[in-house]
Each structure stands twice: as C-alpha cells, then as structure tokens.
Amino acid sequence: MARGQLNSGSKAEAELPKAKINKQSLHKIGRLLSYIRPYRTKFLGGLFFLILSSLVGLAFPGFFGALIDASQGIQRYKFMPATLGGIGKIAIVVLFLQGFVSFFRITWFVQVAENALAALRRDTYFRLVTLPMNFFANRRVGELNSRISADLSQIQDTLTTTFAEMIRQIIIMIGGIILLAVVSIKLTAALLIVLPFLIGIAIFFGKYIRTLSRQAQDQLAESNTIVEETLQGIANVKAFVNEAFEAGRYQKNLQQVVNIAVKGAKYRGLFGAFIVFCLFGTIFCEIWYGSYLVSIHDHGMTFGKLTTFIIYAAFISAAMGSLPDLYANMQKAVGASERVLEILDETGEDVSIDASQNAIKEKLEGNLSFNNVVFAYPSRSELTVLKDVSFSAAAGQRIAIVGPSGSGKSTMAALILQFYHPQSGTIQFDGRDANEFALTDIRNQVAIVPQDVMLFGGTIKENIAYGKLSASDDEIIAAAKKANADQFITSFPEGYDTVVGERGVKLSGGQRQRIAIARALLKNPAILILDEATSSLDSESERLVQEALEVLMKGRTSVIIAHRLSTIREADKIIVLEKGTIIETGSHQQLMENQQGLYRYLSQLQYEVQ
Numbered sequence: 001m002a003r004g005q006l007n008s009g010s011k012a013e014a015e016l017p018k019a020k021i022n023k024q025s026l027h028k029i030g031r032l033l034s035y036i037r038p039y040r041t042k043f044l045g046g047l048f049f050l051i052l053s054s055l056v057g058l059a060f061p062g063f064f065g066a067l068i069d070a071s072q073g074i075q076r077y078k079f080m081p082a083t084l085g086g087i088g089k090i091a092i093v094v095l096f097l098q099g100f101v102s103f104f105r106i107t108w109f110v111q112v113a114e115n116a117l118a119a120l121r122r123d124t125y126f127r128l129v130t131l132p133m134n135f136f137a138n139r140r141v142g143e144l145n146s147r148i149s150a151d152l153s154q155i156q157d158t159l160t161t162t163f164a165e166m167i168r169q170i171i172i173m174i175g176g177i178i179l180l181a182v183v184s185i186k187l188t189a190a191l192l193i194v195l196p197f198l199i200g201i202a203i204f205f206g207k208y209i210r211t212l213s214r215q216a217q218d219q220l221a222e223s224n225t226i227v228e229e230t231l232q233g234i235a236n237v238k239a240f241v242n243e244a245f246e247a248g249r250y251q252k253n254l255q256q257v258v259n260i261a262v263k264g265a266k267y268r269g270l271f272g273a274f275i276v277f278c279l280f281g282t283i284f285c286e287i288w289y290g291s292y293l294v295s296i297h298d299h300g301m302t303f304g305k306l307t308t309f310i311i312y313a314a315f316i317s318a319a320m321g322s323l324p325d326l327y328a329n330m331q332k333a334v335g336a337s338e339r340v341l342e343i344l345d346e347t348g349e350d351v352s353i354d355a356s357q358n359a360i361k362e363k364l365e366g367n368l369s370f371n372n373v374v375f376a377y378p379s380r381s382e383l384t385v386l387k388d389v390s391f392s393a394a395a396g397q398r399i400a401i402v403g404p405s406g407s408g409k410s411t412m413a414a415l416i417l418q419f420y421h422p423q424s425g426t427i428q429f430d431g432r433d434a435n436e437f438a439l440t441d442i443r444n445q446v447a448i449v450p451q452d453v454m455l456f457g458g459t460i461k462e463n464i465a466y467g468k469l470s471a472s473d474d475e476i477i478a479a480a481k482k483a484n485a486d487q488f489i490t491s492f493p494e495g496y497d498t499v500v501g502e503r504g505v506k507l508s509g510g511q512r513q514r515i516a517i518a519r520a521l522l523k524n525p526a527i528l529i530l531d532e533a534t535s536s537l538d539s540e541s542e543r544l545v546q547e548a549l550e551v552l553m554k555g556r557t558s559v560i561i562a563h564r565l566s567t568i569r570e571a572d573k574i575i576v577l578e579k580g581t582i583i584e585t586g587s588h589q590q591l592m593e594n595q596q597g598l599y600r601y602l603s604q605l606q607y608e609v610q
C-alpha cells in the first residue's frame with residue numbers, strides 16, 4: 001500500500017483507498033462500534049434526538065406555507081390557528097424544541113464519539129508499540145503513523161458527522177417525499193421524474209471534480225516533499241550550488257498543480273452552468289406549473305401549498321445530492337476500519353497496558369548463556385546471521401564481543417533483549433530458558449547503552465527518568481553524578497529542566513551517552529549491554545564516558561560490543577565472532593598468544609592505525 005510520508009499528511013489522507021461496503025466489512029465496523037458500548041445510553045439518546053430533530057425540521061416548510069395562506073385568510077391546517085400571530089407562537093415553541101433537541105444530539109454524539117475514539121486510538125497505539133520488532137521490519141513509519149492519524153480521523157469523522165448526517169438526510173428524503181405527495185401528487189410525480197436524472201448528472205460531475213481535486217492535492221503534497229527534502233539537505237544543496245536546480249524542480253511541480261486546478265475549474269464552471277440552467281429551470285417549471293394549478297384551484301392548490309412544496313423539493317434535492325458524498329465517506333471509513341483492525345488483530349508481546357502488571361516478578365542474578373543459538377531475521381530468513389553460537393557469562397562477569405562489521409554482534413544484543421527468538425538453541429538466564437520468564441522481567445533487568453543514543457523531546461530530567469519512571473529528583477541527580485553528567489547538565493541555565501531538542505540535537509554525542517548511562521544506572525539492571533558505546537567520541541569525552549561506564553558495570557554482568565579493542569582488555573572473556581560463528585574465545589592475553597588468530601590480527605591492525 002503506497003502511503004504518504006510522515007509529514008505529508010494531506011497526501012496520506014488523499015490517498016486513503018475506499019473499501020466495498022459488504023456484510024464482512026459491516027461486521028468489522030460492528031467490532032469497532034463495540035467501543036461505543038460503554039456510552040450506549042448517550043448514543044441511543046443522541047440517536048433519538050437526531051430522529052426527532054429531523055422530523056421537527058420537516059415541519060418548517062408546512063409553517064411557511066401556512067403563514068402565506070394565513071396572510072390570504074386561508075386556514076391551512078385544522079389544528080393550527082388561522083392568524084399570523086397564532087402560527088408565529090407555535091413556530092417559536094417548535095424552534096425552541098428544535099434548538100434544545102439539536103444541542104443534545106450534537107453534544108451527546110460528539111461526547112460518545114470522542115471518548116470511543118480516544119479508547120480506540122489508545123488501544124491501537126498500545127498494540128502498535130507492543131508488536132514484536134519483526135512487525136516493524138517491513139513497514140514504513142509514515143504508513144503506520146497514517147493509521148493512527150488519518151485512518152482514525154476518518155473513523156472519527158464518520159462517527160461524529162457522517163453517520164448522523166446520513167440518518168438525517170434519509171429521514172428528510174423519505175419524509176419529504178411523503179409530505180410532498182400529501183401536498184400535491186401531480187407536482188411530486190413531475191419532480192420525481194426529473195430529479196433523479198439531474199442528480200445523476202450532478203454526481204457524475206462531482207465525482208470527476210473530486211478526482212481532480214485529489215490529484216491536485218497529491219501533486220501539492222509532492223511539492224511539499226521537495227521543500228522538505230531540500231531543507232533537510234540544505235547543506236548539500238548549497239555545497240553543490242544546486243539552489244536553481246531545486247527551485248526548478250519545485251516550479252515544475254507547482255505548474256502541474258496549476259494545470260490540474262485549471263482543468264478542475266473548467267469542469268466546475270460547466271457544473272455551475274448546468275446547475276443554473278437545469279436546476280433553476282426545473283424549479284421555474286415547477287413554480288410555473290404550480291401557479292397554473294393555483295389559478296385553476298386544482299385540488300385546493302394554494303400559494304401556501306406551493307411554497308411548502310418548493311421548500312420540500314429543495315430539501316429533498318439537497319438530501320439526495322448529499323447522499324453519494326456521505327456514502328463515499330462511509331466507504332472510506334470502512335477502509336480505514338479494516339486497516340486499523342489489521343493492527344488490532346496482530347498478536348502483541350506479553351506486556352500489559354496496566355504498568356503495575358509489568359513490575360519485576362522474579363529477580364535476575366545476571367548469569368547469561370547462549371546454547372547452540374541459530375538465528376536468521378524473519379524478514380531475511382535465507383541469511384543465517386548466528387550459527388550455533390554458545391557462550392556463558394557468570395553473574396558480574398564482563399564479556400566482550402568483537403568481530404568485523406556484519407558478523408552479528410548487535411544481533412546478539414537484540415536476542416538478549418528478546419527482540420527476536422532463536423530458530424534453534426536456547427538463551428538462558430540464571431540457568432533457565434528465557435521463555436520461562438515474563439518478557440517484562442527480562443527487559444526490566446537488562447539495560448542497553450547504544451552507540452546512537454535516542455533522547456526524547458522532553459527535559460534532561462525526564463530523559464534520565466525514562467530508566468525508572470518513579471525516580472525522585474534526588475535519585476535522578478545521584479545517577480547523573482555517577483554518570484559524570486551532573487557537571488554539564490548544571491552548566492545549562494535551566495539545569496535538569498533543560499528541554500532536549502528533537503532527538504537530542506542540543507547535546508553532544510558524549511553528553512547524550514552519559515545521559516543514557518545515568519538512565520541505565522537508574523534502571524539498575526542485572527545485565528548490561530554496551531553497544532560500541534565509546535567508538536565515536538574524542539579522547540576527553542571518552543575518558544568521561546569510560547569512567548561513567550566503569551561505575552555502571554560494577555557488580556553487573558556486562559556484555560560489551562566493541563570495535564576499539566583497547567577498551568576491552570580487562571574483560572573476563574572475549575568472544576570473537578566472524579560471519580555469525582564464534583571462532584575464538586579467551587582473555588586478551590590468551591587470544592594474543594594465538595599467532596594466526598583474528599583477534600590478534602585485528603588488534604595489530606588497530607595499533608598500526610593508531
């Protein structure tokens with residue numbers, strides 16, 4: 001499914017495909033409607049008021065006609081006064097009733113829809129974040145984001161507006177036709193012959209104009225993507241003096257927007273002319289014929305009746321005209337519901353939406369072992385990334401994993417965190433299979449300090465507290481001090497309340513890593529994974545980070561994925577990985593003694609470079 005990027009919302013919305021409305025899709029919508037169940041009393045109340053207000057709305061043309069007839073001394077309805085004042089008083093009461101009913105119908109519907117949608121949004125989002133890593137391998141962020149935003153907004157629109165509007169228009173149409181027939185069978189027959197024909201043509205025009213405006217929207221979104229790309233890579237644009245090229249690219253796209261818009265305008269103009277000619281022509285003919293019937297007093301035809309008739313005719317045409325649009329919106333909502341249900345129907349990981357359920361149930365001591373682990377990523381099953389990998393680390397030991405790029409080091413970290421599961425072999429914690437533990441118990445007691453630290457847009461304090469949401473200010477500061485981060489944090493005017501820019505751009509690489517270390521310290525894990533944590537830092541930064549890491553590693557099992565071999569000499573065990581196979585294991589000393597070994601070769605290579 002091609003879908004717009006994260007920032008091109010209009011395109012994402014414009015491209016939402018429709019789905020057929022059939023028994024199966026209605027069943028799916030029914031499942032989503034279960035979100036309304038907690039608010040069913042209000043929903044049914046709103047529905048009742050909706051029907052009532054539509055029926056009351058149908059009374060107004062009758063009032064207008066009665067007023068005109070009363071001005072000529074004719075009593076239109078037996079149950080209504082024959083004077084203008086008398087009719088006016090009844091009209092005021094009905095207007096108040098209509099206002100009252102409309103108020104509750106609108107507010108109740110919106111309350112129900114907003115609450116139900118918030119619950120659906122929350123569940124969809126929660127399911128999305130608890131889906132296994134593999135789910136995200138083949139999906140684009142833009143596509144998933146548009147399910148949460150565009151698809152759910154479409155469902156929201158349908159629940160708050162389209163659904164109610166459809167019921168209202170159907171009541172107006174059917175009620176209107178019945179009342180028309182009561183006023184004059186002849187006029188109604190004449191109208192019902194012409195109206196569907198006119199509306200058919202209007203729908204045809206409308207559809208084509210909508211297609212063009214969707215194309216224009218897509219084209220505009222395309223232009224916005226050019227702006228976005230250019231601004232993101234502005235340094236490149238300038239360095240290659242490609243400003244004129246980019247402006248030309250943008251201009252070309254804009255010209256296409258103009259072309260489509262102009263084409264649309266021609267059809268709109270034609271449509272306008274058609275409306276003026278046919279619709280007004282029909283009304284003119286109806287009034288002309290109606291006036292003739294008044295003049296010959298056919299079946300007691302009066303000007304009041306004729307007015308009532310014309311207004312009902314306008315009501316019915318408007319209702320008929322709006323139904324195709326409303327139906328199209330319903331179709332879109334069905335498509336959107338199907339896509340949202342696709343997410344809800346996926347099996348999530350075993351994490352509860354109730355945070356207290358995710359608390360640690362069994363403490364880990366920190367013993368870790370891989371036993372004959374064979375692993376291929378589900379999205380690339382033909383490539384076996386880890387081949388029969390076995391190693392063990394006793395609680396508190398430091399294990400280093402080294403090896404060339406692509407040999408599978410980060411994959412081992414992902415397996416420890418249970419992001420994926422081996423095809424064969426086992427991963428054990430404290431001598432027991434990982435599957436015997438609650439998933440949250442393992443993840444709560446394993447911390448990772450990655451090379452590329454991801455910070456959230458909040459404050460420094462919030463970012464550190466991400467390791468332990470319940471941490472007090474004192475705990476946060478203590479962790480930052482241990483992580484060598486307190487000094488740089490307090491040098492900011494707002495200290496711990498400094499807002500970190502998007503993805504932490506206000507902080508240097510080393511500072512971000514020390515925040516990640518403070519975060520990991522707060523988490524107080526039994527097992528720590530350091531993924532090439534110091535490889536991108538200058539020597540001063542590296543010293544500060546290294547010191548912080550020493551504090552962090554104390555008393556825990558540490559798995560250090562390292563490119564710089566100088567940082568892992570003290571490790572209890574070094575595992576050398578090549579193309580997913582462990583080819584050497586031992587201490588630095590032992591591995592250096594192996595004259596033909598890869599470790600010795602890589603070490604020597606690094607010394608030469610340094």
Ligand SMILES: Nc1ncnc2c1ncn2[C@@H]1O[C@H](COP(=O)(O)OP(=O)(O)OP(=O)(O)O)[C@@H](O)[C@H]1O
Pocket residue numbers: 137377379380385403404405406407408409410411412
């Ligand atoms: N999510 C993924 N889906 C499919 N294949 C992947 C995925 N992540 C990594 N791989 C593949 O698995 C192999 C091992 O990758 P991994 O990232 O574990 O290597 P690495 O030793 O950590 O490399 P580097 O030192 O460059 O980070 C590579 O061939 C890589 O292309």
